[in-house]
Amino acid sequence: MDSVNRFGPELILLAMAAVIILADIGWALAGTGAERMRRPALGALALTGTAASIIWSALLIAFDEQGEAFSGMIRVDDFALFFNFLFAGTAAIVILASIDFLRRNRFVAEYYALILASTAGMMLLASTIDLIAIFVALELTGISLYILVAFMKDGRSSEAGLKYLLLGAISSAVALYGMAYLFGITGSTSLDEIGLVVSEANGETRSALVLAMVFLIAGFGFKMAIVPFQMWVPDVYEGAPTPVTAFLSVGSKAAGFAVVMRIFLTALGDGSISSDWATVFAILAAISMSLGNITALVQGNIKRMLGYSSIAQAGTFLIGLAVVAAADPQLLLGTSAVLFFLGTYAFTNLGAFIAVIAISSKIGSDQIADYAGVAKRSPLLALGLTICLLSLTGIPPTAGFIAKVYVFNAAVQADLVWLAIVGVLNSVVAAYYYLRVVLNMYTAEPASEESIQPGYYLGLAMVVAVVGLLVIGIFPSPLLEASEAAARVFG
Template sequence: MLSDVNLLGPELVLLVVGGFLLIADLFLKDRRILMGATLAALLGSIIYSAVLLTEGHVGSQGFGGALVVDKFAIFFQILLAGAAMAAVLVSTETLQRTPSRRGEYLALILFSTAGLQLLAGSRDLIMVFIALELTSISQYILVGFHKDRWGSEGGLKYLLTGAVASAVLLYGMAILLGLTGSTNLSEIANYIAWQGAGKEEALMLAAVFLIAGFGFKAAVAPFQMWAPDAYTGAPTPIAAYLSVASKAAAFAILIRVFFEALGDDLLAEHWKTIFAVLATLSMFVGNFFAIRQNNIKRMLAYSSVAQAGTLMIGLAAISADRSELLGASGILFYLAGYTVTNLAAFTVIILIANHNGGSYDIRSYAGLGKRAPWLSFVLAFALISLIGLPPTAVFFGKIYLFETAVQSGLAWLAVVGAVNTLISAAYYLRPVKAMFIDTAEDEEGQPDVARPSNSVLATMGLVTAGVLVIGLHPGLLINAAEAAVAAIFS
């Protein structure tokens, strides 16, 4: 039992420090100490994951098979903790605005991250649900953190729709339990393999509910309606965090549940089609709505819907021989690339908003290339990566995912994805144009962009370097992603 707790280490570190922060907040007022503790916890979590990886714990299961430590889970634990670190590092301004609730904010980020990490390692539906609720409830509060009009609206919308999504998910899980008599993923898989024939309809019903529940977290159309409001209302670091971490964990659990429990050929052919349709829908809906946005946070919210659609190509692309591996590792690769890229974009947006009087209007970016050339360059680079142009991370992510589609005979889906790249270029280039090509109406009156703090600068440097390094030398990450998904398909 004690060794089981050991397997839970990466999450426990976060939960313990989070609890400590809630109390320490009462008497410790120094922002630096609180942030330092949070970062230390996240770093500790990453180190713990790395230790689990190197100390031969890979493949161990704990808590009666409810939790597994495999390379897949570790990949996500590290990715999620990394994303959370970036979100914390760029939260300086948010924390300054709300001095009395610093500990709360940081603790909630830790709880939410722990929940997401747990999700990646869950092999039992009950565990999945607990992890999901842990992360969701923390996020509802984080979204509404500013208690202003937009924050409350976003938070409430997220809460209400999230509650419905949870109910739907739970309903799907209940059907699955009723049919198979188990909540353990491998037992469900066994049941379907031996006795599933003839129960396809009922099983698919459960699968559809699960897709809806997880799709909500991933912000896939048609379950995306919370995203724009939540992103706009949330403190920007939280929007950044939601756009990458929530999505990553949602795809982790989608891969885990659908390949481990429902991966039987009996069902796979059906849900593959559902994913292909959702991917198409999500890409078109996300991109078309993004074109109409003037607020860059809303634009990125819709773009994240489109990106979720692109990711879903990987889920749709499973078929004969090795492309199963390819589809899933494509998702992991893309997620990592998308995470660094989106974090880079959001970091700059936060910095710009700090000096723009909190404006997220793309039109207010006019002439920024002159006033803050480096910031503008980083944002432009991130947006170019989001389009999928070289030499960036998402460029290879897209090639990789489209390859999986072609390889599994879904060339049409690759065409849809590629055409959506075109649509997305139309709006991703708008801020680039504003920054470098347009000139501000009142050039003199524009505030100078002050030098960002070291922590923000370091974050920006790291994630931007990440975008470039993955773009220039994708081999390393591809091999890591491949090793991670091999854990599921071995």
């Protein structure tokens, strides 16, 4: 029973996904009379599922019900619970933002069910400690997301879906090849046992371990969307339905970082190998930040711009991972910096994408040029988007400022001063294209005077995101403590 209990947050999401599909069949049988209630009811069911998942995770903490489940496949600890809250919260906000978006779509039930299934997959990615389970969770997340990206059935959405699927399949094959070598060297698929064997490894197996490490970085780099595994990001972000883009940019990326931290800190955390991957991550961090920001400068489409900006942000997270290789205090500092940054980034990016959903659905365009004068047509939306963009830039009093200070501080303390300098320079570059959107919204003349009114649900989601990032920006200590507690798992 313990196993099922600890698996609860994921289980309830999967159960709710099944309930939603069955309820939809029920509605089809009930005839057209009940049709009016179908969409709100299905949305409510999906939200109930995420809420129940959050409550279950909270109960696991309250009753101190932590430990392993399913004979060492899953470990529910502070790290896994941190991500449970992050993913369930993200899913809830995305579902809220999708309700208006799905007004004209027939397949509402499938959409919600897939969101819940991929959320469960992401939670599993953060809690699994066995390579087989990691692979299954990776594909559960991935396959659900491929369908969601291709959901709109028009040319652009299918094209984005095909690109995402092809590159996703290649990347999981590459990661699997690395896992195969890891299994061959150590004879186990459990991360703890692999870590034990790796720490006793001698010079002979080292080259094979480095090979496995490179394959794993290449495979999971796709999920994290870091350079040079970022080719899919702008196309998929542009073509996918915008709520799905928001989900991808926050959920999928955070899941990638969660599983990389699990694998690299547990299985490959030994000093002889960790300095190697830390160097790789430091270089990739610098390239991701620079390339992401410079390419974002010339983008005309706001979804593409946010896509490139998310590549740059992923580079900033990677600084935290690069810091980890040094001694113990840095391990804590680096991992907790990544976790804290992921927490703030979730609010920030969700807020930005929700504003884009609200504005673009009204003006019928994703072009930054068409955002001219939005502040006159909808002052509150423009203010919300401005706050989110300021947070992405890293300007106080928003959450993004604290997160950047935390990460750069970690880099300086680990003697990676050059990386911190690259990061700060990139923040300056980033400010240019983020503030360009803000300027355009406030100073340019609007094309029409018609006001933009987001729907009730969309407005609520926006308020949650913006209030969240301001609260974290002013009172960062609860999230800081939570991320430090989660990072201590690897201590």
